[in-house]
Amino acid sequence: MARPKGNVGVKVKMVAENRRAKFEYFIEDVVEAGIALAGTEVKALRDGQGSIAEAYAEVKDGQIWLVNANIPEFSHGNRFNHEPKRPRKLLLHEREINKMGGAVARAGMTLVPLSIYFNDRGRAKVELALGRGKNLHDKRETMKERDWKRDAARIMRERG
Template sequence: MARPRPTEFNKVKTVAENRRARFDYAIQDVYEAGIVLRGTEVKSLRFGEGSITESYAEVTGDEVWLVNSNIPEFSHGNRFNHEPKRPRKLLLKQREIARMHGAVAREGMTLVPLSVYFNERGKAKVELALAKGRKAPDKREYVKEREWKREQGRIMRERG
């Protein structure tokens, strides 16, 4: 039997974060995936450059690809530089890929990257979420609920 995956991932250095995704999507499951990168891409990420705000992931066959993520060219990369918006392969277990494929195909869910970071071993990882899009009324309800929880915390602190 497989080891249970931790709910929190060991993020040593967060490079890029998609904060808007938590508002626009109702997140169901979160996965940690490795990224296949070229040398100059790793160097750019180590300098803290990169953006995943308009990116998404798609399952094609037995592979998952990160599409439309922007890792700018490395300043000292000369002819070995990479293409900034190329699709990047994500490394996941076959069981996770099958689960994602089923959810995307049957339930109409979306694969959204939440953050790109380096773990404690120095490997670049992507926090990938299986999410369902929120409509405008759902977003308003989400904001009301979040503000009410904040208000509850204030009231509890004031009363001791």
């Protein structure tokens, strides 16, 4: 019997977040993916180390790989330590891989990791999004909208 899906997608401990992704891309579709890690990588992530600022994902041979994500070496790992910027396999269902791979191939979209976190069961997960790149005028529009929302919130706070 299958295990009941209680709190799917609950982020218990956020490790790394790509804050520029929503500024650089129009986010179309978001998927939670598992990530294949070595033991010292998990320990380094539990310490809160790791960065996905320059990371992206690519489809290669029917699998999705997280490229250029930096998980630094674990301080107490000896000769079994991992390579910090190695490609890491993302664990998705085949239909999700086909859907995302098709969107990347057809529509010219990009696979962007939004965050790495540990779920309620203690598993490391990556929030992966399909993104379409923004042009310069789109980025300016995003900045204007963000500034306007900040000013509106400040005015509402002042007026009570």
